[in-house]
Amino acid sequence: MARLNLLEETRFEKLPVSIFKNPKEASLSVANRIASLIKEKQQKNEKAVLGLATGATPVAVYAELVRLHKEEGLSFKNVITFNLDEYYPMQPNAVQSYVVFMNENLFNHIDIDKNNVHIPDGTLKLEEIPAFCLNYEKKIESVGGLDIQILGIGRTGHIGFNEPGSAPNSGTRLVTLDDLTRRDAARDFGGKSNVPTKAITMGIGTIFKAKEIILMAWNKKKASIIKKAVEGEISSEVPATYLQLSDNVEFILDEDAASCLTRFNTPWLARDCDWQPALTRKAVIWLARHLKKPILKLTEDDYNNHGMAQLATEHGPVYDINIDIFNKLQHTITGWPGGKPNADDSQRPERANPAKKRAIVFSPHPDDDVISMGGTFIRLADQGHEVHVAYQTSGNTAVWDDDVLRFVEFNIDFSEKMGIDQTNMRKTYEEMREFMANKRPNQVDTEEIKLVKGLIRKGEAIAGARFSGLPDEHIHFMALPFYETGKVKKNPVSEIDVQLTMELLQQVKPHQVFAAGDFEDPHGTHIVCFNIIVEALRRLKTTEDWVNDCWLWMYRGAWHEFEPHEIEMAVPLSPNEVERKKLAIFKHQSQKDIPVFPGDDPREFWQRAEDRNRETARIYDDLGLADYEAMEAFVRFHF
Incomplete structure (x- = not known):
């Protein structure tokens, strides 16, 4: 029966999803799976081949792998890695490069042979890129393919830098970055204008060849795209939906990233519910907005036809439910955010006393x-x-x-008018201009x-x-x-x-x-x-x-x-x-x-x-x- 209920809850989901309370617990689980693979391969005297991702999502995974190495003796001498992507053009010593990211978060802290580390080269000439990409694919194949591929997901639904429009059989190649992807990276580069417009990325076809694919996502910022990837139709507009075609994929999410999935966001569409007041309020408001009707005009048929028959049966009649939710909403409205003095505050959001807060x-x-x-x-x-x-x-x-220079220039001009010596300020101003120019x-x-x-x-x-x-x-x-x-x-x-x-x-x-x-x-x-x-x-x-x-x-x-x-x-x-x-x-x-x-x-x-x-x-x-x-x-x- 428990299995049946789980199937009912997840019938909207088109691939396996595991949900953890928070990113830390999820990251520890993924790190332990990687560590188990490495140990298993060591026992067989084989290489463990890892496909790695960058960005905020896998940082805690890498931190745990470093801890396992330093505190529990996990060795990476038998590990070969291939990173998903790199910006183009990009110098390997630039702070935004994925070479620096991987070294700082993983490689500099473990005993991996640096000859076994592979990251796309952002310094290549354009004409050299096709041959490099083909060779990247051949290197992966020559070591037996990827045992595990770690993925994050962008808000466009990209995996790696496979942006909307990517083909499911695409290989490693040079791509143009979506504008949203570049906006999301703007903070790392000090503004979108500094973000490269292109990147070298493994293709979706390359990713699909991995023996095991783990896509990780944390926080509510990723919730809406996760819903599309897990429950939506397969589409090139959301490249992550292609993962629905794989038998070897699993999504690892925290509760926030999973929050838009049907079983959490609108659970009445997936199963019977325990109709507590908060859920009832959410469902009735959802129904009214979904049908574009005022709350007090919702009918029993509206409830029955939209997964809420149980609510109507257990707590009806529905008009009483409507009135209750309408009144609760009405009681949230107040023109007195500090509380209304000398008023009955039993139905108000804030206390009447003290009158002056x-x-x-x-x-x-x-x-x-x-x-x-x-x-x-x-x-x-x-x-x-x-x-x-x-x-x-x-x-x-x-x-x-520019605003800094404008304000300092004002200060210099004002001080001169007031007869205040500006020798030191002028020196500082010139130093500022020189710094900004470079x-x-x-x-x-x-x-x-x-x-x-x-x-x-x-x-x-x-x-x-x-x-x-x-x-x-x-x-x-x-x-x-x-x-x-x-x-x-x-x-x-x-x-x-x-x-x-x-x-x-x-x-x-x-x-x-x-x-x-x-x-x-x-x-x-x-x-x-x-x-x-x-x-x-x-x-x-x-x-x-x-x-x-x-x-x-x-x-x-x-x-x-x-x-x-x-x-x-x-x-x-x-x-x-x-x-x-x-x-x-x-x-x-x-x-x-x-x-x-x-x-x-x-x-x-x-x-x-x-x-x-x-x-x-x-x-x-x-x-x-x-x-x-x-x-x-x-x-x-x-x-």
Whole structure:
């Protein structure tokens, strides 16, 4: 019976999928499989031939293999490796090269014979590439083929650099990179313009010849493409779907990467469910949106025809279910994000008392506050609450070099007019110009340049917070040390990051904390900053009583919004408040027009925020609730 239930749950999935709680557990499993293969081959005096991938996904796998070598004696002397791909053109000593990546994450830490390491050559002349690719294939065949091929997956559905349009029988070759792939790599290269437009990659046909294929994916950022790869029709538009044709493939996912699969996202379509309130709410809202009907107009036939007959039978009549969900959604809406004084708060998202609250808005970057919750930020100040804002990082990697020169030139001209000696400033200015003229992609800025970039963003943040109604003494700049590397890759969080956050919380003793809750990028600044806040509050909870009366609200960034079934507080904005929010965002001039890290959305940040807030309001309207100009959404974090 258990097997039958599993088949029912997975009937949408067209290839084997194994799901682990988190990336660490999944990575350990993959590393152990590789180690077992190596040992098995050693016992037979044979070579273990590994196809390896790069990127963030396999890093923990390689770390565990290194640990097994250093602590448990796993030898790699019998291992031959072939990497999937390499950018073209690419020097092997460039920080973005896959040669450097593999050496830093694996090869420099194990006893592998470097003659057994094969990585596509990014330094070849164009006319040399076809012969190299053919020889790469022959080398794989000459050692008996790949025993295991490790894969990640890109958001285009590419495996290796086999982009949409790739043929299932393709071999190793030079390819042109998809624009989305290049945008995703932009941070590593200091901007998309520096990302190579081509790459040398193993073909899908090459990958298919491996005796075992393991595709790994972590975090919600990969969830939508994983659903297409696992459940979608085979198509050249999503090259990973070709893996459905293999008998030797397995997808290894963490829970977040698997979250869009039918058995997790809409389980009522796959099996009988335990209809707890949260699942009921999600299903009813899904049904209304799927059918484009208001909640109160859903019928028993709608439930029966869309996998929800069990819900109707066990908890019906369906109109009562509809009313219950409609009321729950209606109760999320409030124009009083700090709580409405002297009101019955039993059905409201926030407490009525105390009538005037202390609130602190934590902003990972210097503009997340106004972009993500600017309307609520302004509303809290307007309604007389003691509002603080804490900018957790300087954001100094996201300023154009031209802006630095412009600000220093202004300082020189202003000082001259004021009769202030500018000898040292001019010297520094010339050094900056010389550095920038020879600057390599993603090269760390000098301390002086980092300082100016940080000051630019600080000035903009002050202007935005003042415009939102905050006095200067309520504007805090934390400059958390983990961020101050000058690089896209940041340092690990340290004790001082947590201590600085605890000190600020102890100073303010807030009733409300607002923090960025956008976790799709597991290595992003947002989730790092959020985890620091949570750790600080957890520690303080053991010693300070005020923490027990402190509520933590999560907002989303400029990229995504909470799903409607997740929202616990929706703050409606009037047309005037939408305009005030936009003007607060405009204070961040260095992020206007084309920011350094725009992501894959061509709209400016104010446009993304405005459209996102209007879309939230439209969804509420479509579900049958009041029609507002815009809405900002929040979810409460429960310890």
